[in-house]
Amino acid sequence: MSNPPYPEINSKRLWRRHLDMAKIGGTPGGGVHRLALSDEDIEAHLLLAEWAGVHGFSTDLDSIGNMFIRRAGSDPSLPPVASGSHTDTQPLGGRFDGITGVLAAFEALETIHEAGIETRHALETIVWNNEEGSRFIPACMGSAVYAGGEEVSDMLAREDRNGVTMGSCVGALKKALPQAGSRELGAPIASFIETHIEQGIELETNGNTIGAVTGMQGYRRFEVHVIGEDAHSGTTPRARRKDAFAAASDMTRALRELLWDEEDEIRYTVGRFEVLPGGISVVPGRVNFYIDLRYHDAGKLDALGDRIPEICRAHAGPCEVEINEFIRQAPMAFPESMIAGVEQAAARHGFPHQRIYSYAGHDARHAARLCPAGMIFIPCWRGISHNESERAEPDDIAAAAQIVTDMLIDQAV
Numbered sequence: 133m134s135n136p137p138y139p140e141i142n143s144k145r146l147w148r149r150h151l152d153m154a155k156i157g158g159t160p161g162g163g164v165h166r167l168a169l170s171d172e173d174i175e176a177h178l179l180l181a182e183w184a185g186v187h188g189f190s191t192d193l194d195s196i197g198n199m200f201i202r203r204a205g206s207d208p209s210l211p212p213v214a215s216g217s218h219t220d221t222q223p224l225g226g227r228f229d230g231i232t233g234v235l236a237a238f239e240a241l242e243t244i245h246e247a248g249i250e251t252r253h254a255l256e257t258i259v260w261n262n263e264e265g266s267r268f269i270p271a272c273m274g275s276a277v278y279a280g281g282e283e284v285s286d287m288l289a290r291e292d293r294n295g296v297t298m299g300s301c302v303g304a305l306k307k308a309l310p311q312a313g314s315r316e317l318g319a320p321i322a323s324f325i326e327t328h329i330e331q332g333i334e335l336e337t338n339g340n341t342i343g344a345v346t347g348m349q350g351y352r353r354f355e356v357h358v359i360g361e362d363a364h365s366g367t368t369p370r371a372r373r374k375d376a377f378a379a380a381s382d383m384t385r386a387l388r389e390l391l392w393d394e395e396d397e398i399r400y401t402v403g404r405f406e407v408l409p410g411g412i413s414v415v416p417g418r419v420n421f422y423i424d425l426r427y428h429d430a431g432k433l434d435a436l437g438d439r440i441p442e443i444c445r446a447h448a449g450p451c452e453v454e455i456n457e458f459i460r461q462a463p464m465a466f467p468e469s470m471i472a473g474v475e476q477a478a479a480r481h482g483f484p485h486q487r488i489y490s491y492a493g494h495d496a497r498h499a500a501r502l503c504p505a506g507m508i509f510i511p512c513w514r515g516i517s518h519n520e521s522e523r524a525e526p527d528d529i530a531a532a533a534q535i536v537t538d539m540l541i542d543q544a545v
């Protein structure tokens with residue numbers, strides 16, 4: 133081969149693509165609001181497909197709305213070597229969460245293509261659908277369905293707050309991309325590497341550019357419905373009230389005590405808390421709240437999560453309480469070969485690097501059920517993420533794209 137084995141990526145192009153993508157759903161506060169398969173998210177898919185078309189890369193969609201941009205390999209019988217992430221964001225989210233991994237993967241495909249490197253395996257950029265889970269529950273829906281962790285028919289029936297189904301959104305995506313081929317769910321993948329901003333401060337604190345991710349903490353999510361009775365706030369004495377807010381606040385307070393640890397490693401969050409009917413002069417008859425519990429040790433996560441229903445019931449007072457666990461993922465570890473692959477590529481280019489653990493959930497968790505998977509973290513300014521102020525540096529993004537390029541070549545030639 134006359135080309136150098138690891139061609140250099142085009143960092144200027146990569147940054148320009150970031151700026152172009154940040155315009156789609158861009159907010160006055162400098163962030164991005166691009167909910168899963170909203171008009172803006174579909175536009176982001178279209179832009180990517182347009183860039184792909186310039187090189188003759190093909191675009192496929194599967195039945196849950198994942199998108200696969202493919203540069204053909206010389207042996208069509210081999211599964212693709214893949215990289216990618218997601219284009220959707222949280223409401224008023226940032227410009228880097230997700231899209232960084234998609235653009236790093238796409239830059240790798242372009243770089244390898246322009247260097248004229250022939251690979252036996254096809255190379256793919258994957259855009260997993262609905263990673264954030266803020267419009268449609270659950271998060272990581274696309275990758276979970278693809279890997280067999282969720283049922284496609286169940287997921288397509290999921291509705292957003294306006295009653296729009298995921299199925300109709302996937303239909304809209306397919307309609308917007310009539311030239312796209314179709315991809316079978318669960319079709320084999322040779323390996324998957326995902327770039328992502330760290331969403332923490334470890335790399336920044338240590339002055340490192342690259343994190344070779346070793347694994348991901350597990351999580352459990354519960355929905356809690358507290359049912360009391362609506363009543364007049366002026367005429368109803370305390371003894372006759374069935375105040376759902378009072379009960380729910382006792383529950384969340386007791387859970388905070390249960391889930392408090394000296395080491396500060398247990399992650400307990402109530403991120404949604406709805407008080408109904410919401411009248412200022414009405415004792416609320418209903419509260420719905422959601423618990424997100426995360427931890428790195430499977431046994432302790434099991435034990436702590438199992439106590440949540442009993443704690444809620446013990447603090448229900450005169451109210452009824454219903455508790456439903458709607459998602460549960462055990463902690464996981466990436467294979468050593470992928471971790472070492474990230475480290476070797478980082479060392480080759482002189483990028484300061486370290487091993488790092490992921491405290492957030494990512495699509496690579498599900499990809500790991502299908503093939504060797506790994507992740508590359510880059511620094512995220514002050515650890516701020518799921519926020520319009522989210523920031524990552526062009527040089528760090530370029531470093532990650534270079535590592536993806538090296539790893540795709542290593543695995544696909």
Ligand SMILES: [Zn+2]
Nearest residue numbers: 229230263328
């Ligand atoms: Zn993300």
